[in-house]
Amino acid sequence: MNIICNGTALEVDVAGSGEPVLIIHGFTGSALAMKPLSDRLPGRKIIPDLIGHGRSESPASRSAYHLDAVSQQLSSLLDYLDATPASIVGYSMGGRIALNFAVNHPEKVRSLALIGVSPGIENDSDRLSRKNADNDLAASISHLGVKAFIESWVDLPMWESLRNKLTATQWQESISERKTNHPLGLANSLRAGGTGSMNPLHGALRNLKIPTLLLVGNKDHKFLQIAQDMSTALPNASIHIVADSGHAAHLEQPAATAQAIIEHFAC
Numbered sequence: 001m002n003i004i005c006n007g008t009a010l011e012v013d014v015a016g017s018g019e020p021v022l023i024i025h026g027f028t029g030s031a032l033a034m035k036p037l038s039d040r041l042p043g044r045k046i047i048p049d050l051i052g053h054g055r056s057e058s059p060a061s062r063s064a065y066h067l068d069a070v071s072q073q074l075s076s077l078l079d080y081l082d083a084t085p086a087s088i089v090g091y092s093m094g095g096r097i098a099l100n101f102a103v104n105h106p107e108k109v110r111s112l113a114l115i116g117v118s119p120g121i122e123n124d125s126d127r128l129s130r131k132n133a134d135n136d137l138a139a140s141i142s143h144l145g146v147k148a149f150i151e152s153w154v155d156l157p158m159w160e161s162l163r164n165k166l167t168a169t170q171w172q173e174s175i176s177e178r179k180t181n182h183p184l185g186l187a188n189s190l191r192a193g194g195t196g197s198m199n200p201l202h203g204a205l206r207n208l209k210i211p212t213l214l215l216v217g218n219k220d221h222k223f224l225q226i227a228q229d230m231s232t233a234l235p236n237a238s239i240h241i242v243a244d245s246g247h248a249a250h251l252e253q254p255a256a257t258a259q260a261i262i263e264h265f266a267c
Contacts, residue, residue: 002055005048005076008064011055012077013047019110020083021265022074023047024094026116026248027189028153028178030054034091037250040258043265046083048074050094052185060184065192067100067199075105085110087265091250092116093189096198103204112212113261116223116247119230120200131196138187138194146183150175161219161246174251205233212237213264215257217245238264 003012013031021043025034031047031054038045049056051064051073063069074097078084087110090098095117102109121127141149154163154175163171191197212234214227218241231237240260245252 003077003080005073005080006069008051008059008073009057010051010073010077011049013045014081015045015047016043018043019265020044020046020078020081020086022078022083022086022088022098024074024088024090024098025050025053026092026094028053028150028181028186029091029094030177030181032177033174034250036254037089037258037261040254041089041261043087044083046077046081046086048077050097050189052189053181056185058182058185058188060188062188062192065188066197067097067193068104070097070193071101071104074101075108078108084108087111087113089113089261090115090117092247093193096120096195097193099201100198102208102210103201106208106210109210111265112210113215113264114212115215115250115257116217116220117214117230118195118223118226119202119205120198121195122200122202127196127200129196131194134190134194134196138190141183141187141190146181146186147179149183149186150178150181154178158220158247161217162248162252165245165252202233205230206235208234209236211264211267213261214239215242215249215260216240217242217247217249217252219244219246220249223247240264 088098095114216227242249250257
């Protein structure tokens with residue numbers, strides 16, 4: 001269904017019944033990309049295509065892509081569906097969005113399950129460098145076109161583990177799904193919602209009392225360290241390391257990832 005959420009048209013899949021679960025995909029993904037995980041989870045599952053992704057709107061104005069604006073869109077979505085408080089599952093960029101949402105709207109969140117997540121970049125110089133890199137990457141989408149950009153994107157080392165786990169057919173289907181995204185939507189998501197443009201949340205973590213599960217693949221070394229750092233700051237967090245997986249643990253080991261999330265939500 002298509003729902004206007006705080007002025008932005010989002011395409012949203014809703015399935016199942018019971019307690020609401022908001023499931024948020026990562027950069028270049030969509031609701032469809034989360035299906036291997038969402039099909040294994042119980043509850044009333046609410047799975048939007050984020051702004052600039054999938055079948056949702058890709059406006060020219062960058063203001064709607066900032067994480068605070070995306071939080072307002074998701075807040076409007078949950079209100080429209082009478083689905084608060086919700087448990088939230090977020091992957092990568094979707095995890096950053098979920099964390100930002102929880103900081104801004106804690107009363108609407110029952111629990112969090114975050115896969116390969118970062119609270120942003122705390123150091124000003126490092127954050128500026130990342131912002132410049134995100135802007136360069138966004139410019140390459142316009143220069144290369146979305147198809148060539150996606151082919152270069154999935155060739156990055158962070159996707160090697162996923163590529164080795166999926167069959168050749170599954171890998172090509174994944175690439176084809178990513179290529180359906182709007183080039184302007186992806187570019188603006190990087191420019192306004194990338195890690196370099198994100199207000200770091202490190203200082204807010206110690207006040208976030210929502211039960212939080214940090215999921216990370218055992219091969220995802222960068223995010224393993226980030227998860228360990230976050231777990232010491234969050235007052236009600238635990239880490240679950242997903243064996244034999246990299247950054248996309250929910251796609252590489254969907255059954256194990258789903259089971260960990262189900263147990264966390266049950267607690």
